[in-house]
Amino acid sequence: MATDFIDKLTFLSHPSGKSQGKHHIVIVGAGIIGVCTAYYLTRHPDFHPDTHHITILESKRVAGGASGKAGGLLASWAFPQQIVPLSFRLHQELSDEYDGGNVWDYRRLTTVSLEADVEDLCGAECSKRDGESCSCVSSCSSSSSSSSSCKSSSSQTSGLKVPVPKKKRNNDILSGCEAEDEDSGRSSSFFHSDSNLNSLSMGPRDRDPADQIDFNDANDFQPQSREITGDLAADDMRNNNASIDEAKGPSVPLPGDLNWIKKHLVNDWSSLGGTDSTAQVHPYKFTHFLLSKAMESNAVDLILGKVDQIQYNDSGACCGISYTPTAETEFASTATTQRSVNIDDSSHVVLAMGPWTSKILPDCPISGLRAHSITIKPSTGTVSPYAIFTELKIDKNQYFSPEMYARKDEVYVCGEGDTLVDLPETSDAVEVVREKCDELYHYVSKLSKNLSSGHILKRQACYLPVLNVPTSSGPLIGETNVDGLYVASGHSCWGINNAPATGKVMAELLLEGEAKSADISALDPGLYFDASILE
Template structure:
């Protein structure tokens, strides 16, 4: 995407999860952003934060991967929480984090290290085979992901970002296929188009349905 500058732009963001919404938010924070000439549209198929962005564990850690981004991300989350009262608005909190292995067939624990951590007393020690603390409050935190996503959306909408709840169906290119000129979507069975000077695909594992050459795949994982 080109510089936001003083040229008129129609920026279409496909996907209303945390990536799409936070992209819209940060675009509105740019010093040259002007809602009269910079039109930003989020095109979301179902609902804002309807997928993993609303149901994930919301864990944040400066020690996570990739190491080139995790510390910066953790710092940014801290700054956002301080600026917008994240503790109250999206449940931002510093936490302990542990790596635990259970044997559900056993009633005895071979590792008593959990007893050292008062904040982890809620874990049933019965059957614990392995336990190690991998994160502390100075480098680990947690948020409610749907609350965070929707809070950032409210901030973006207050700056002029619009949301369309409808699935994107295709990306239309210029005649030389060197640029995108519009995004097509289906609204109540009617095909519609949005002119786009810039297009951002943030549709998670569904991204490849619109742009097959993107090597994006679903990954099964979970945290509690």
């Protein structure tokens, strides 16, 4: 289906004036959280276009940050469990209502983790492709900061805690949620399933066998176990690399339809969820489509502008914002200095700015974690629908943990996060380190002939909003201690997953005064920071 809804979005540089005399809600941020909030507001029974109006302010472009560059994995075992079950259900309901399978590539899929050894391949399989040298990537990728080692400084670490489901090692469910290598004490860790990103260096991680990983409330997560069927010979016949596997020796019996992975490299695998508990969307398409549906209400203005500050009335309550237009018009361009515009008639202001929230509210404990990703066009065009969390041994005591999500026409690959570069002013100014993207391709291509014979479509980076509170994994959803000022941010790597539930409860808060679809009391922004503190 054509994505013509993306091209039909209309932008303004100044308010249309339609909010005059109405219940006016201003949403700062046209990422997936802000868009879902606007969408569910327009679907709420108490919302009426003749009495309500919504203004969405976005600095550069819709889904310009993580909402357009994330992998789009959905899981019923994600966090926090206050909103995950609701959000997972809403994703399915939205797909059923709007044909999400065709419009934004919604589908159920299987999620596995696997451990593989590519150490012997580092250098051995390098060859020239398309006239370029495919030399091995060094343990520390070069970066703009010219870091001399892989060791993380205190400014490069993050307390991102993500509970994982109980892992299944072949046919046996391990007790607890942490699956350790009994020989080395090493724990599997992935970007979506690592409880604590202890190392955020630009390159592969040096693993200390003595490192302990503290999983957070993981006992509640028990996805379906996957049964192994079929004998090894039949499985090898399905694999594109069967002849190589047989030459190398016995292989671990991966699922039969996971035929785009070189099985002889895999040491072990485990199931994280089947089609009953995991799914995916294309985040960029999903965000744009829901925004187009919200704007069909004729009660939504989409303005391109960079928020400058919050506006307060005489009693100290939030009454609006000021912003600088960034939209190009026939009278002004982005190169022209433009005057600040005030919106001071709002009933509510919602900051759905992701990691940029703390630039407006300096006491807000949300920071940005940069994540690089690539999309690859497989040589076969498509591959079977799997999300794969990998733990690749690339050298003695060195591991690299990319994630791979098979989409309908490409494979999305993301790497570990870093805080080497400060959060830029806007999402379009995010620095993309080509070497880090090439490193992702270098290692995942060793696992798959479909990928090594394919080609990179996109190299990109974005910042995830991480809540820097040891006692909470986030996000923050609700009204701050300033009347009329709300926050919906800090979703970490589960923003796409939890956006529908966030939007729905935010709509209830804004129009009914309380969240009724989920208990979000533990996510109250007022518990974690003072929104009245100004720089």
